[in-house]
Amino acid sequence: MELTLTQPDDWHLHLRDGDLLKAVVPHSVSHYGRAIVMPNLKPPITTTAAAVAYRESILKALPASSNFTPLMTLYLTDTTSPDEIKLARKTGVVFAVKLYPAGATTNSQDGVTDLFGKCLHVLEEMVEQNMPLLVHGEVTDPIVDIFDREKVFIDTILQPLIQRLPQLKVVMEHITTMDAVKFVESCKEATVTPQHLVLNRNALFQGGLRPHNYCLPVLKREIHRQAVVSAVTSGSRNFFLGTDSAPHERGRKECACGCAGIYNAPVALSLYAKVFEEMGALDKLEAFTSFNGPDFYGLPRNTSKIKLTKIPWKVPEAFSFSFGDIIPMFAGNTLEWQPSLI
Numbered sequence: 047m048e049l050t051l052t053q054p055d056d057w058h059l060h061l062r063d064g065d066l067l068k069a070v071v072p073h074s075v076s077h078y079g080r081a082i083v084m085p086n087l088k089p090p091i092t093t094t095a096a097a098v099a100y101r102e103s104i105l106k107a108l109p110a111s112s113n114f115t116p117l118m119t120l121y122l123t124d125t126t127s128p129d130e131i132k133l134a135r136k137t138g139v140v141f142a143v144k145l146y147p148a149g150a151t152t153n154s155q156d157g158v159t160d161l162f163g164k165c166l167h168v169l170e171e172m173v174e175q176n177m178p179l180l181v182h183g184e185v186t187d188p189i190v191d192i193f194d195r196e197k198v199f200i201d202t203i204l205q206p207l208i209q210r211l212p213q214l215k216v217v218m219e220h221i222t223t224m225d226a227v228k229f230v231e232s233c234k235e236a237t238v239t240p241q242h243l244v245l246n247r248n249a250l251f252q253g254g255l256r257p258h259n260y261c262l263p264v265l266k267r268e269i270h271r272q273a274v275v276s277a278v279t280s281g282s283r284n285f286f287l288g289t290d291s292a293p294h295e296r297g298r299k300e301c302a303c304g305c306a307g308i309y310n311a312p313v314a315l316s317l318y319a320k321v322f323e324e325m326g327a328l329d330k331l332e333a334f335t336s337f338n339g340p341d342f343y344g345l346p347r348n349t350s351k352i353k354l355t356k357i358p359w360k361v362p363e364a365f366s367f368s369f370g371d372i373i374p375m376f377a378g379n380t381l382e383w384q385p386s387l388i
């Protein structure tokens with residue numbers, strides 16, 4: 047069996063920098079035409095000038111024949127100015143601004159401490175410039191149970207935000223709960239990762255602690271997974287592909303306090319296809335992978351194609367580099383649906 051799709055884009059991707067960038071970029075480039083590149087480097091990409099420089103270093107790291115287009119983002123802080131948004135829009139290389147609540151996830155320590163208190167003027171300017179806000183939607187209050195952090199974020203931050211600025215374009219990134227599905231269906235957009243479609247929280251503890259299944263927002267109960275699967279396979283245009291592929295060197299995952307992030311770039315398309323196939327919804331796959339994202343961002347759909355062939359293939363146990371190993375999601379497992387660019 048074979049499927050031909052318009053080439054997909056990845057609307058949520060961590061490419062990192064330096065050696066890690068060089069190591070992982072070929073995996074994304076071999077499947078996707080464009081990607082929204084996350085700005086949570088150390089130090090974070092908080093200015094247009096930094097985004098332009100980061101874009102140059104990504105372009106330099108691309109394989110020679112690649113047409114891959116990185117779409118850059120700015121990391122919102124308490125001190126981001128409305129002028130920075132104007133500048134970002136003017137240069138044409140910045141496509142969104144990313145909200146990390148301070149302390150919510152990997153490299154979020156410089157993120158926002160008080161969205162309504164510190165960022166309202168910037169958000170108003172984003173409405174003016176039609177600049178989307180991409181949201182890591184979890185509260186950081188340690189008193190809130192980690193499995194409830196997405197729902198509490200919707201109730202206490204997102205709902206008030208859209209009431210105050212209904213025209214602001216908002217993408218709720220990597221959604222994990224039925225609460226997020228309801229919110230998105232009522233008014234906004236979301237990206238969905240492969241892990242939140244195929245795994246529930248049992249995968250964190252299967253036979254022992256599984257650091258390579260640990261990401262944020264953390265995997266949830268099966269009923270939530272099912273709600274997210276139903277939403278994306280329903281054909282709704284509010285949901286689009288965003289892998290959240292987030293590589294960390296093996297030692298930073300397999301240790302006493304392991305980093306959050308799943309490296310899924312090599313397996314994501316196979317897993318999305320599996321989910322749509324299992325739901326009898328392969329006819330809806332292409333809109334999710336290749337149409338809804340560019341339509342939301344006001345960009346043309348890709349013109350080249352990708353082929354997905356239903357033959358078993360084995361995911362490598364590890365990818366090894368001079369600086370160490372990166373362990374992919376489902377390392378050593380056999381998957382079906384093998385992607386190849388036409």
Ligand SMILES: NC(=O)N[C@@H](CC(=O)O)C(=O)O
Binds near residue numbers: 060086151262263308
């Ligand atoms: N998803 C993750 O668990 N980690 C991401 C950050 C993020 O997207 O929250 C990372 O940069 O490693």
Ligand SMILES: [Zn+2]
Binds near residue numbers: 151182219220262
């Ligand atoms: Zn995130």
Ligand SMILES: [Zn+2]
Binds near residue numbers: 058059060084290
């Ligand atoms: Zn991410």
